[in-house]
Amino acid sequence: MIQYANIQPRTSSIMYRANKFINVCLKSISYRLLLVITSIIMTIGCRDTVKNANKLEERAQPTKVIFETDMGNDIDDALALDMLYKYADENKIEILAISVNKDNDYAWRYIDILNTWYGYPNIPIGMVEKGVSGNNEKNYAQATWEHQSDGEPSFRGVVDEYENLPNSIQLYRKILSQQPDTSVVVISVGFSTNIARLLDTEPDEFSNLSGVDLISKKVKMLSAMAGDFSENPIKEFNVVQDINAAQKVFGEWPTPIIVSPFEVGNEITYPASSIENDFNWVSYHPVVVAYENYMSMPYDRPTWDLTSVIYAIEENDGYFSTSGVGQITVDDQGYTNFIKKPNGKHQYLKINSEQANMLKHKFIQIISTKPKKYVEN
Numbered sequence: 001m002i003q004y005a006n007i008q009p010r011t012s013s014i015m016y017r018a019n020k021f022i023n024v025c026l027k028s029i030s031y032r033l034l035l036v037i038t039s040i041i042m043t044i045g046c047r048d049t050v051k052n053a054n055k056l057e058e059r060a061q062p063t064k065v066i067f068e069t070d071m072g073n074d075i076d077d078a079l080a081l082d083m084l085y086k087y088a089d090e091n092k093i094e095i096l097a098i099s100v101n102k103d104n105d106y107a108w109r110y111i112d113i114l115n116t117w118y119g120y121p122n123i124p125i126g127m128v129e130k131g132v133s134g135n136n137e138k139n140y141a142q143a144t145w146e147h148q149s150d151g152e153p154s155f156r157g158v159v160d161e162y163e164n165l166p167n168s169i170q171l172y173r174k175i176l177s178q179q180p181d182t183s184v185v186v187i188s189v190g191f192s193t194n195i196a197r198l199l200d201t202e203p204d205e206f207s208n209l210s211g212v213d214l215i216s217k218k219v220k221m222l223s224a225m226a227g228d229f230s231e232n233p234i235k236e237f238n239v240v241q242d243i244n245a246a247q248k249v250f251g252e253w254p255t256p257i258i259v260s261p262f263e264v265g266n267e268i269t270y271p272a273s274s275i276e277n278d279f280n281w282v283s284y285h286p287v288v289v290a291y292e293n294y295m296s297m298p299y300d301r302p303t304w305d306l307t308s309v310i311y312a313i314e315e316n317d318g319y320f321s322t323s324g325v326g327q328i329t330v331d332d333q334g335y336t337n338f339i340k341k342p343n344g345k346h347q348y349l350k351i352n353s354e355q356a357n358m359l360k361h362k363f364i365q366i367i368s369t370k371p372k373k374y375v376e377n
Contacts, residue, residue, distance in 0.1 A: 062094040063313060064183050066175065069305075070102035070190025070238070071111055072141035073134040075294040078287050079270060080189055080305035081111070082367050085118040087313055089372035096175050096184065097124045099168040101191040103131040108165060110141035110290070112157030117286050119373035121158045124175070126168035131193045132241045143293035144286050154284045168194040169201060176218040177207040185312045188224040189305035190238055195222070196245035199252050216254040223312035224249075225305050227328065227336030228262040229348055236262045240334035247330045250346070258311060259328060259348040261336070264320075265304030267356045270363060272298030278368035287367075306363050311349060319359050320349040 067084060071077045087093040098115075100107045108125050115123050147154040159165065166174075172194070176184060188195055201211035209217060226246065228236045239246045250257070276298065279285045295301075311320060326344040329337050338348060351359070 062088075062091055063185055064096050064179055065093045065312070066096050066172070066184060066186045067098045068101060068186060068188035068190060068194060069098065069107075069111075070132075070134055070241075071100060071107040072102055072104055072139040073190070073237075074304070075140060075291050075301055076265070076270075076303055076305040077189060078110075078114070078140070078290050079301075079303065079363070079367060080187075080309045081114060082118075082287050083306060083309050083363070084187075085114070085120060085371060086366050086369055088120065092313060095120065095123050096179070097126060097171055099126040099128075099171065099194050101128045101131055101168070101193045103128050103133045104139075104141070105162060106139065106142040106145055108159070108162065109145045109157065110286075112159045113145060113155040113286055116157050117155055118371050124171055125159065125165055126171035126194075127162065127165045128168050128194055132191050134191070134237075134241055140290040140294040144290045147284065147289050149284060154289070155286050169197050170206075172198050173201060173204060173206045173211075173214065176214055177209075179218050181217055182220045184219045186219055186222045187308055187312050188222060188226075189308055191242045192224075192226075192238070192245035192249045193242045195253070196242075196248040199248060212252065212254055219255045221255055221312070222249075222253055222257045223260070223308045224257060225260050225265065225308040227259055227330075227348070229323070229336065229338055230261075230263040233335060234262060235334035236336065239330055239336060243330060243332065243334050246334075250328045250330055250336075253345075255345070257328070257346045258308075258315075258322070259336075259346065260304070260307040260311060261348050262304065264349050264351055265307045266302045267351060268303045268307070268360050268363070269300035270303050270306070270360075270367070271300050274364050274368055278364075281370060282374070303359070303363055307349065307359070310359065310362065319355055319362070320351055321355075322347045322349055 065084065067081065069077045069081065071081070081098070084093065084095055088095055098111055100111065108127055111125055115121050115125070144155065186195065198215065199211045201214075203209060207214050226236060226238050228234050275288055275291050279288050291301075307320075323338060324340055325342070325347055326338055326340040328346040328348070329339075331337065338346070
């Protein structure tokens with residue numbers, strides 16, 4: 001008979017050693033796993049930190065803006081430009097240039113007055129060549145330029161003659177070539193003439209890139225007031241004044257385009273009461289004089305162009321919803337159409353009544369603010 005008396009203690013000893021070995025291994029594996037997990041978390045955290053730092057740095061940098069306007073047709077262009085000066089006062093934007101797409105001698109003269117009056121006389125102004133004039137009757141731009149006090153002009157600019165102004169296309173190419181990549185926001189609140197012609201430009205002394213490539217490299221976004229996507233759309237003014245140009249821009253512009261359509265700005269009116277009461281700190285204000293000469297006072301005016309400005313500068317502040325991405329097209333009559341596409345580069349803005357009310361108060365707040373030039377003095 002075999003005796004097993006001594007086997008139990010030996011078995012216990014082996015089991016103890018095995019358990020001890022397993023625990024050591026588990027601790028080692030756990031430690032290594034912990035190191036791996038910690039490393040992954042730290043890597044992700046560092047990447048997020050860098051991304052967040054980059055976002056903060058980007059927000060801290062003024063947005064670079066080129067303003068494309070048909071100044072003199074509707075008073076909302078003047079109100080929109082007032083907003084841009086106020087954003088510049090706060091160092092939220094840098095106005096690189098103002099490009100005029102209305103072929104009228106008083107459009108650039110009025111902008112020159114505004115640049116000077118608001119304290120930005122060195123902002124370059126570009127003029128369209130053989131462009132659309134829109135309305136040729138005496139307009140608010142001319143009325144303001146001719147306005148006098150005690151027999152002297154109420155407002156003065158720094159540009160002497162039209163011949164001293166650069167062509168808009170040359171100005172675009174020069175300015176864009178000098179900017180960091182994907183840093184410029186173009187705000188277009190008039191006809192598409194200039195930006196359509198920019199697409200067709202060839203390499204020159206400013207850049208060896210074509211127009212399309214230069215835009216693709218330097219422009220972040222085009223924020224445009226154009227079109228109508230309501231249930232009963234109209235042929236919107238900015239589009240129908242140069243249909244071919246609008247078709248070209250929506251067909252070939254390489255960056256995202258965000259459109260503020262007619263029905264959005266039409267829902268928000270700037271009140272005559274603000275014009276009458278909020279600017280009494282100065283004898284003559286060039287936007288107030290223009291407003292009073294555009295139509296018979298008192299009148300409230302839709303804020304079409306202002307919506308494209310505020311979206312371009314404050315796009316993430318909840319003032320709008322959007323259509324989602326897709327493709328905008330312009331037919332031969334000037335109607336705009338939108339088709340949703342997953343990879344589309346176009347969107348148009350929408351608002352509800354609450355957002356419209358928020359925007360109205362925001363517009364009044366910005367425009368009624370005294371320019372920095374006059375606060376300091």
